Amino acid sequence: MAIVATSLVSLLVCCGLAWWQWDRFTSANGTFQNLGYVLQWPLFGLFPAFMFWRIRQLKHKADAEGPPIEEPEVPAPRPRPDAVKAPQPETDEDEELAAYNRYLRELNARDQQAAE
Template sequence: MNGGVLARRVGVVFLCVLSLVACVGLAWWQWQRFENGGTWQNLGYVLQWPLFGLFPAFMFWRLRKLRAQAREERPEPQPAPPTETDKPVVRQDVQRQDADEDPELAAYNRFLAQLNARDQQETR
């Protein structure tokens, strides 16, 4: 493992522990206030502060899990680029069928056919 990665992980773990200790301390403070005539809001904070303290550790765990999942789902190597024979054939009957339905669509399809023919001529 790289030294920089190890140092970063140790730093994140330290930050998570520090966050948990600080939030448990704040929960203890809210408990003391509740016991000494505080309100139900103080009791609510007693329950919330530990959750706030655990959140950075949860995020650290979740990010590691998502990174591991992304590594497992890496895409397969791409196949070789298609050759001249692999290119799709433009069917003229489909273009004629579109011309009967919508003249604007037929003009667009003719434009695309011209671009395709020009591209095929340039690649030869």
């Protein structure tokens, strides 16, 4: 009941603000920005009612489908303790990335030489 009352109050307040913006638009110093607000305020006022309707629709749909079926959780496989992973060589699939990494290695080597 409170949600319906909030939706109605929101609609009334926003329609009042739209009317105020319409008065501003029709005055001597009104701009098209005021006209934009005239069109936006009623949409803002209808938003709580739309959300209430949408939540009810989703709830009814969830109730019609029944409770969700939970699948059993399968544990992730553990690595064997005797398995030793060999370090993977660096491979750059992207040629541009490989060129950039070579450039960074070259800059690092120059810095090392300059520091000595």
